Amino acid sequence: MAKSEDSEKPGRIKQLRMIAKIIKQANPKGMPIVFLSAVGTLAVVIVIGLVTDYFWYSLFIGILAALTVGLVVFGQLAQRAQYSLLHGQTGAAAAVLQGMRGNWQVTPAIAVNREQDLVHLVVGYPGVVLVSEGPGNRVAKMLAAEKKRVARVVLGVEIYDIQCGDGEGQVPLGKLQRHLMKLPRNLKKPAVNEVKDRLGSLPRNMPLPKGPMPKGARMPRGPKLR
Structure with a gap:
């Protein structure tokens, strides 16, 4: 069973081709930028080698440096392309949050209104972070209500609220992970786990939206950021 599942996974070369195709769709100049x-x-390192009379050594170092720089640029463009694909989708912020590495626990959509604005719950070293999706004039009250509700369960724990979006005072989707990583580390690992346990019993505040429910909606997968 495990072998059949592994055989269905695309190989590394195929994955790179798929990512390259995504980059090309998002930015036609992306792959030429990687190549250049x-x-x-490589050219800069070789020139340095010619000047210092260490051509073969510089050629070897240059190839390694060129591969490294190319992969770094490729990864950055892939990340931007994935953000562009997620942008505008319901649950995009949750997908980005779930792609974070480290001791983070993300609970998507602990609150939603009839306009499909969302509030997600994140627990990590900073404490508790509430992240909203939607226009600022609509999500501000949702964040305030969820902050009060969460505060009753985690007394004394720092609670941050962040609006994710393109409006004034909001954090763009592409900068959301970085924004959370810059928050101060207020808790140690045992305290983080304790907060996670205490919030595990918190019911979701999800009233039934008015109007037809969206059909076939799927939470987009979080991008693998490196």
């Missing part, structure tokens, strides 16, 4: 960055790095 690698070639440019």
Whole structure:
């Protein structure tokens, strides 16, 4: 069974081709930028080698440096492409949050209104972070209500509220992970686990939206950011 599942997974080369195709769709100049960055790095190192009379050594170092720079640029463009694909989708912020590495626990959509604005719950070293999706004039009250509700369960724990979006005072989707990573580390690992346990019993505040429920909606997968 495990072998059949592994055989269905695309190989590394196929994965790179798929990512390259996504980059090309999001930015037609993306792959040329990757190529030029690698070639440019190689050229600079070779020139340094010619000047210092260490050509073969610089060629070896240049190839390694070119591959490294190319992969870094490729990864950055892939990340931007994934953000562009997620942008505008319901649950995009949750997908980005779930792609974070480290001791983070993400509970998507602990609150939703009839306009499908969302509030997600994140627990980590900073404490508790509430992240909203939707226009600022609509989600502000949702965040305030959820902050009060969460505060009753985790007394004394720092609670942050962040609006994710493109409006004034909101954090763009592409900067959401970085924004959370910059928050102060207020808790140690045992305290983080304790907060997770205490919030595990918190019921979701999800009233039934008016009007037809969306059919076939899926939460987009979080991008694998490196």
